[in-house]
Amino acid sequence: xxxxxxxxxxxxxxxxxxxxxxxxxxxxxxxxxxxxxxxxxxxxxxxxxxxxxxxxxxxxxxxxxxxxxxxxxxxxxxxxxxxxxxxxxxxxxxxxxxxxxx
Numbered sequence: 288x289x290x291x292x293x294x295x296x297x298x299x300x301x302x303x304x305x306x307x308x309x310x311x312x313x314x315x316x317x318x319x320x321x322x323x324x325x326x327x328x329x330x331x332x333x334x335x336x337x338x339x340x341x342x343x344x345x346x347x348x349x350x351x352x353x354x355x356x357x358x359x360x361x362x363x364x365x366x367x368x369x370x371x372x373x374x375x376x377x378x379x380x381x382x383x384x385x386x387x388x389x
Contacts (some may be wrong), residue, residue, distance in 0.1 A: 288323070288385040289353050291345045291361070295368075296338040298375040305376055306341075312364055313343065321356045322347060338377075346385075353382070 297305050309327065317325040323346040330340035347353045361380075368376055 289347045289350070290383040290385060291347055291353060291356070292381045292383060293343040293361075293365075294379050294381070295341045295343065296377045297341060297372075298338055301372055301375045302339050305372060308371060309341075309343065309368075312367065316345075316360050316364065319356070319360055321352050321360070 295305075295309075306327075313325050313327060316322065324344075325346075326342075326344045328342040328344060330342070332340070345356065347356055365378060368378065
């Protein structure tokens, strides 16, 4: 199982709007057969600089499915975030492999 993580640094002035917007987007994306589980997480930390940090996490079964997701849903979502929020939301992505769950 792969966890695909998109970390988002969201400017405070658009935070509420972005959370509502991304919730609607992920509700649609989570219906994709490519994704086993989707989460929105918020980093609980103070004074890390400007902005509020969120993580969008997708649990995906294998590399082939991940590559299809990256070419489709992920690319579209990132383009839509850039169009809707510009520089007020900055993103970077990472991939993690689940070795063992307890």
